Amino acid sequence: MTFDCPSSGSRRTAESVETSTAVEKKEKPLPRLNIHSAFWIVASIVVTYYVDFFKTLQDNFHTSSWLLFGGALLLISLSVALYCILYLEWYHGIKEYDAKYPTLVPVTTATFIASGVCFNIALWNVWSFFTPLVLFTQFMGVVMLISLLG
Structure with a gap:
C-alpha cells in the first residue's frame, strides 16, 4: 500500500x-516523575524503614571490614563519576569524555560492582538471602531520586 x-x-x-x-x-x-520512578523511590523508603537500614549500617560499621572496603570502593566510584560529570563535562565542556578517556567508565563500573559485592558480603549475616534484594531496592531508589534532580 x-x-x-x-x-x-x-x-x-x-x-x-x-x-x-x-x-x-x-x-x-x-517526564521526570513517572510511575516507574515513583515506585522505586517509595519502595526504597519502605525498605529503609522496614529493615531499619541506617541502624543496621551503624551497628555493622565497626564490626565488618567488608563494609569499610565496600564504602571505600563506592567512594572511588563516586569520585570518578563526579570527576567525569563536574570537571570534564561541566567545567571543560567535554561531552564525549568516554571517547577521550576510555578507561574512566570501566573503572567506575568495576569499582561500583565490587563495592556492591562487598556490601552484600558484609550484610549477609543480617538479612541473609534478602540482602541483594534490599540493596538493589536501595540502589534503584537512589538512582530514580537522582534522575529527578537533573
Missing part, C-alpha cells in the same frame, strides 16, 4: 509511514 506525501511530492509505503511515526514518538522526552 502506498500513500502520497504532499510535502515532498513522492509516494511512501505504509511501512515507511509507520517507521517515521515511531521515530517521531521516540523523540518526545519522558
